[in-house]
Amino acid sequence: MSIARDPRSPLIHRSTLCLAGLLALCVASGVRAGDAxxxxxxxxxxxxxxxxxxxxFAEHLGRCIYDGIWVGEDSAVPNTHGYRTDIVEALKAIDIPNLRWPGGCFADDYHWxxxxGPLDQRPKRVNLHWGKVIDTNAFGTHEFLDLCELLGADPYIAGxxxxxxxxxxxxWxxxxxxxxxxxxxxxxxxNGREKPWKVKYFGIGNENWGCGGQMTPEYYSDLYRRYATFCHEYSGNRLVRIACGPNGADxxxxxxVMQRVGGRTQGLSLHQYTLAAPWGDxxxxxGFGEEKWFAILKESLGIEHAIRVTEEEMDRVDPKKRIGLFVDEWGAWYRTEPGAPDYGLYQQNSLRDALLAGMSxxxxxEHNDRIHMANIAQVVNVLQAMILTEGDKMLRTPTYHVFEMFKVHHDATRLPLELTSPDYAxxxxxxxxxxxxxxxxxxxxxxVSIVNVDAKAPVKLRCRLSGVDAGAVRGRVLTAQRLDAHNTFESPDRLTPREFDGASLADGELVVEAPPRSVLVLELDEKK
Structure with a gap:
């Protein structure tokens, strides 16, 4: 059984762990070995x-924008001013709060x-980073910002x-x-827009340690200071300027960057992908078994290490946490699906990814005092996507369903909690x-949201409720028998949330039988 002692562990939820108290609770409640x-x-x-x-996150990459979000007004696919109507409706249903664009690596070769202007007068450009395909520029500034308005999402632009x-x-x-x-x-x-848009979030470069210029942190920091000087605020628009942060735990x-940029930025980005294998393999x-199930989920815990390392360096310069951490690229990165071009980064999305998303x-x-934003990569048809499309067909992935289930946490007050959990070995x-x-x-x-990563065993959780006088509990669960369960265009609703009745309340305690391979969200109604 794992007992989390570090106050920033994803298990302890930042309370000071009272080990004796929890052990006493275990004894008093008759907790069995293997219970949480x-x-x-x-x-x-x-x-x-x-x-x-x-x-x-939406990048000009593969089929994320074209043949994804954007089909054009002349398309036979039902659309709203050129945006796929089914995608717009699906994103509204998860209350999408923000959307980052145009990249990614594409951002540092994009000229706004x-x-x-008129679509037929926009130049066609080579997409240098993603297959050297031709980008028609049919989706540009107006299309992106109008989409954000349609979705009710804040735009986040990468300069x-x-x-x-x-x-x-x-x-720009x-x-x-x-x-x-x-x-x-x-x-x-x-060009058709009378009133200006509100653009709050503006990234000054992307991955400038890599595809954004192969820069040293010293050189980038000096460039940031120069570019940020000219990022002015107009007509009451307030900018959150975000500096390029590290690749993982660099x-x-x-x-x-923190020492040289310091108070000149309002945010620092962080990119961390889950691979569990070398880039080339x-x-x-x-099509995986328990070995690869375990490897990916264990590897995904590395995002918290990257967050901690970055926070430590931010705290040295900004102990009052005025500068936000923006984890603006995260998620699972797998082998491209057979038949799809490698540069398009099109991959399926399974139950394993739903659990990865829930844990992340x-x-x-747990780091909500420093992390101001996080952006899963990417929204449609790329990497750990919310949505996949094929012609006029569309499906919501298991990851989408976790984002829908977790809407209840949006702008809610985090309740500190303590937890001891059995190990999954x-x-x-x-x-x-x-x-x-x-x-x-x-x-x-x-x-209360719960993720049980154990591929085989249910876990009973007995959770004392302090300051919560609950009278009823209801829940939903996302789970399946197969480790790689996923939705297909032939069966788009094979894996969806369903009602869960394995939770109960008694004597100020929540008792949950968390199924193996599952994501749960419980709602507690407090007594009037």
Whole structure:
């Protein structure tokens, strides 16, 4: 049995673990070996779980934009002003809070003027990073920002540092956000948009340690200071400027950028993917057994290590946590599906990915005092996608269903909790079987989300409720018999959430029989 002692462990949920108290609870409750035991502190305020931790990412890559989100108004696929109607409806249903665009690596070779004006006059450009295919620029600034308005999502734009200029970046911000009488604002009006958009989040470069220019942190930091100087605010629009942060747990990059940029930024990005294999030999998305199930889920815990290392360097410069951490690319990266081009990064999405998403979101909850946003990669047809399309067919992936189930945590108050969990062991290694998070929404309802990664065994959780006087519990569960269960275009609803009746309340305690391979969300109604 694992007992989390570190106050930033995803198991302990940042309370100081009272080991003696939990052990006493185990004895008093007759907890068996293999059971989990915990306590939810409903009388404590763990801070807000920002809805922006449930953010998304759309890059000009493969079929994410074209033949994904955007089909054009002349398409036979039902659309709303060129956006696939089924995708718009699906994203609205999960209350998508923000959308990052145009990349990714694509951002540092994207020139915004290519994507404005009449469609038939927009230049066709080679997508240097993703297959050297032709990008028609049919989806540009207006299309993206109008989509965000349609979805009710905040736009997050990644600016071009790698091949662009400070002038280009400055002009783009004025074009989008200035309400006065200037050449650029009038150009926007001539292109069909009278009033400016609100653009809060603006990234100054992307992965500049890699595809964004192969820069050293010292060089990038100096460039950031220069570019950020020209990122002005117009007409009441307030910018959150986000500096390029590390690749995973690259402590040196974080340290140098924080020391040199410091208070000149409002955010620092972090990218962390789950591979569990070398880049050249990525694992398949389906068709795996328990060995690969365990390997991916164990590897996914590495995101918390990267978060901790980055936070440590941020805390040295910004101990009051004024600068936000933006985990703006995360998720599972598998081998491309057979028949799809390698550069398109199209992969299936299984029950394993649903559990990976649930655990990752719990980790973000636990670091809600520093993490301001997280963006899963990517929203449609790329990597750990919410949605897959094929012609006029569309399906919601298991990961989508976790985001829908976890909507209850959006902008809710995190409730600190303590947890001891049995281990899930395989091949001489182990990891905690359970990951748990709890919150209280504005209506006073308490929600508890639980992930059981054990491929075979259910886990009983006995959780003391302190400061929660619950009178009823109901729940939903996402699970399946097969480890690689997934939805297909022939059976798009094979794996969806269903009602769960394996939770009960007695004597101030929540008792849950968490099935193996499952994601649960419970709702506790407090007594009036």
């Amino acid at each position: 035991v915990g306590e939810i502190h409903g009388d404590q305020d763990g801070g807000k779980i920002s809805r922006h931790l449930y953010g998304h 003027r290519d994507g404005i 071009n540092v790698g091949s662009g200029t400070p002038e280009e970046m400055r002009d 911000i004025e074009y989008m956000t200035f309400d006065g009488d200037s050449q650029l604002a009038n150009l926007r009006r001539a 402590r040196n990059w974080s340290r140098v 990525k694992l398949p998305a389906t 979101l719990h980790m973000f909850h 395989f091949g001489g290694e182990s990891m905690p079987a359970l990951s748990v998070s709890a919150s209280r929404d504005d209506a006073g309802k308490v929600h």
